[in-house]
Amino acid sequence: MQENKPYVFVYINxxxxxxxxxxxxxxxxxxxxxxxxSREAGFKSPNFLKLVIDAERNLSSESIDKFSAALKLNKEESAFFRALVNLNQATTAADKKYYSEEILKFKKVIKLYPLKRAQYDYYSKWYNITIREMIPARGFKNDPKWIASKLIPPITSTEVEKGINTLLELEIAKVDNKGNLIQAESTITTGDQVSSSAVVQYHQTMIKMAAESIERFRGNEREISSTTVALSSEKFLQIQQMIRDFRKQVLAVAEGDGAREKIYQLNFQLYPLTEIIDDGEK
Structure with a gap:
């Protein structure tokens, strides 16, 4: 059991x-x-707090104020608690993005987790990952203007500079003793909801860019295909594993490529188009 009173700013749920x-x-x-x-907060239900903790009830805007008052949170703590509740209860990617960014504005969060903003930026900006993959490519130049000119779609040199700073801050890139930008091995966690929200944004952006690539590139510069099939749950899991195995194979091929010329994006999507057809109803 912890001796100190739980500090709201260290929680993401x-x-x-x-x-x-x-x-x-x-x-x-x-x-x-x-x-x-419940008596202190002004709720009629004697076990409302337990229902909220067990995720059987959500908090309304009015309930958030009652909780903050009953828990005797100060102004900043109350504002953070509200943002945290809104993030956890958000149902759309847009709302999750908004409240994730609100969470990252709090000075206490910045002080406690100095890398959290960089982690969020790394995934929420598609070009950060692309820039990192460009680094070992043949002919790469550590020049923001040059890098910006190579990206499709193009971005500004200022955005490239911010991207490189993010890579350096996260220590997934570094500058060697000759002044060259090189890749560095480091682990980036995506377990909390703030980082996960950025990952969702990344996937949405790359799927959107895949759609745009149909008109952006000639047929011999891309590979786009799809198929619609009927599957049992068992075969779905089998194909899901096949995709994961193939992804590993692709990464192995890319890792062994000593003549990298371009950065490519390979997306995988497998999702249902119907509910279960035979649900047992007559």
Whole structure:
């Protein structure tokens, strides 16, 4: 059991925060109970807090204010708690993007997690990953203007500079003793909801760019095909694994290519177009 009161700024899931806060209160304030909290916060249901923690209830805007007051959060803590609730309860990619960016504006978050902004930027800007893949390519120049001119679609040299700074900050690229920009091995976590929101943005952007590539490139410069099939759940899982295995094969081929000339994007999508057809109903 933790001795210090849970600090809201270290959480990325408000239900986890509430769960650990309840445990702390019960350890340090014997009079605390779900019923006690409901009375203090002004809820009729004596176990409303438990229902929220168990994800059986969400918080409305009014409920967020009641929770903040009952938990005695200060102004900044209350604002963060509201943003966190809105992020966790968001149902669209656009809302998740908005609230993720709101979370990253808090000074306490910046101080506690100095790399979180860079992690978010790395995935939310498609060209960051592309720039990193360009680095070992034959003829690469560490020149933002030159890099910008090679990207399709084009971006500005200022965006390239920001992208390179992101790579350096995350230590997935570095400058050697000769001043050359080189790739560096480092792990970037995407487990929390803020980073995951950026990954969703990345996938959406690359799928959109795939659609645009139909008119942007000649047929001999791209490969686009699709097929629609009926599958059992068992065969779906089999094909899903085949895709994962093929992705590993592609990465192995690319890793062994000593004459890299262009950066390509390979997307994989496998998704349902119907509900289960035979659901047992007559």
């Amino acid at each position: 408000y239900r986890d925060y509430l769960k650990e806060l309840v445990a702390w209160y019960k350890q340090n304030r014997p009079q605390f109970s779900y019923r006690f909290f």
